[in-house]
Amino acid sequence: MSKLLLIAYDPADGLQGAGFAQKLGLPFDLLCLTGVAPTDVGAERALSAGLDEVPPADALASGLSGVAGGYTHLAAVSAMRSKDVLARLAGLLDAAMVTDVIAIESPSVFKRPIVAGSIIATVEVLATPVVLTVRPAAFGTPNLGGASVAESVALAGSGTAKRLSISARGGARPDLTQAKVVVSGGRPLKDAATFESVIGGLADALGGAAGATRAAVDSGIAPNELQVGQTGKIVAPELYIAAGVSGSTQHMAGIKDSKLIVAINKDPDAPIFDNADLGLVADLYDAIPEIRAKLGR
Ligand SMILES: Cc1cc2nc3c(=O)[nH]c(=O)nc-3n(C[C@H](O)[C@H](O)[C@H](O)COP(=O)(O)OP(=O)(O)OC[C@H]3O[C@@H](n4cnc5c(N)ncnc54)[C@H](O)[C@@H]3O)c2cc1C
Numbered sequence: 001m002s003k004l005l006l007i008a009y010d011p012a013d014g015l016q017g018a019g020f021a022q023k024l025g026l027p028f029d030l031l032c033l034t035g036v037a038p039t040d041v042g043a044e045r046a047l048s049a050g051l052d053e054v055p056p057a058d059a060l061a062s063g064l065s066g067v068a069g070g071y072t073h074l075a076a077v078s079a080m081r082s083k084d085v086l087a088r089l090a091g092l093l094d095a096a097m098v099t100d101v102i103a104i105e106s107p108s109v110f111k112r113p114i115v116a117g118s119i120i121a122t123v124e125v126l127a128t129p130v131v132l133t134v135r136p137a138a139f140g141t142p143n144l145g146g147a148s149v150a151e152s153v154a155l156a157g158s159g160t161a162k163r164l165s166i167s168a169r170g171g172a173r174p175d176l177t178q179a180k181v182v183v184s185g186g187r188p189l190k191d192a193a194t195f196e197s198v199i200g201g202l203a204d205a206l207g208g209a210a211g212a213t214r215a216a217v218d219s220g221i222a223p224n225e226l227q228v229g230q231t232g233k234i235v236a237p238e239l240y241i242a243a244g245v246s247g248s249t250q251h252m253a254g255i256k257d258s259k260l261i262v263a264i265n266k267d268p269d270a271p272i273f274d275n276a277d278l279g280l281v282a283d284l285y286d287a288i289p290e291i292r293a294k295l296g297r
Contacts, residue, residue: 077177
């Protein structure tokens with residue numbers, strides 16, 4: 001019988017993926033790597049691995065391969081961390097993999113964007129197991145209710161890499177891929193200190209995350225992990241504010257699931273205005289302090 005294992009890094013990740021799991025329509029178990037798996041999302045079993053820290057990708061993939069038996073589908077929310085692990089898991093299981101799923105036609109036919117989102121491919125998987133990463137914004141929030149059986153599960157894997165240290169920038173800001181508000185800045189932010197005070201400051205005032213274009217990252221204005229777009233993170237916030245962002249197809253590929261896109265650009269012909277819900281033709285160094293002053297009031 002077909003069954004899905006939804007793999008989540010933490011409970012919030014599990015809730016995000018559960019919308020997909022419910023739409024797939026197969027019975028599923030939810031495995032939470034850290035924290036306690038939610039029991040009210042319609043999973044048959046809420047499995048908690050109880051890890052304090054997620055191990056490096058090869059060890060985690062090895063551990064997951066040990067619990068993958070019996071599942072025809074294994075899925076996680078699309079993110080850098082899950083793509084790294086699930087690709088290895090697919091290799092270990094000799095399974096087909098479909099990344100960035102945005103729609104389900106049947107348990108073996110999925111839709112995914114290619115060429116920076118300008119083409120939607122329909123992919124049929126001819127064998128099981130199949131490993132999937134899914135874009136949660138495409139599937140909405142799960143229906144809560146019902147009680148799953150809560151169980152602990154041990155992941156015993158071995159890897160060839162050892163994590164020596166881990167560091168995160170951005171302090172207490174929410175994770176970019178899960179934030180309800182994202183404020184992004186582009187090349188005109190000049191340097192890291194300006195980016196942090198102008199973009200970071202507005203993000204903090206709105207309780208959101210800071211993001212950046214690749215041009216800003218390549219110029220050393222913003223850290224690599226803040227890059228949004230085709231080769232960065234895919235975001236889907238309620239509100240996306242792009243300040244000094246031209247609106248390249250590669251950047252737009254990462255933000256098109258945002259509910260409301262607000263662009264601040266001093267060039268009225270900037271391409272971002274073609275895709276923004278609200279546009280402000282203004283110098284960001286005038287507009288953002290003014291917005292912050294109004295928010296303060
Ligand atoms: C294979 C490939 C993958 C890529 N992947 C990504 C990706 O994932 N993400 C990504 O972002 N890019 C990506 N890029 C790069 C992308 O093509 C663009 O070069 C990049 O997005 C441009 O960044 P930008 O908008 O910050 O810079 P620019 O194109 O330089 O635009 C700056 C904008 O700021 C405006 N501006 C200037 N000063 C001000 C001011 N004071 N106030 C208000 N507005 C101002 C200008 O009018 C302009 O529109 C990729 C490119 C390639 C080839």
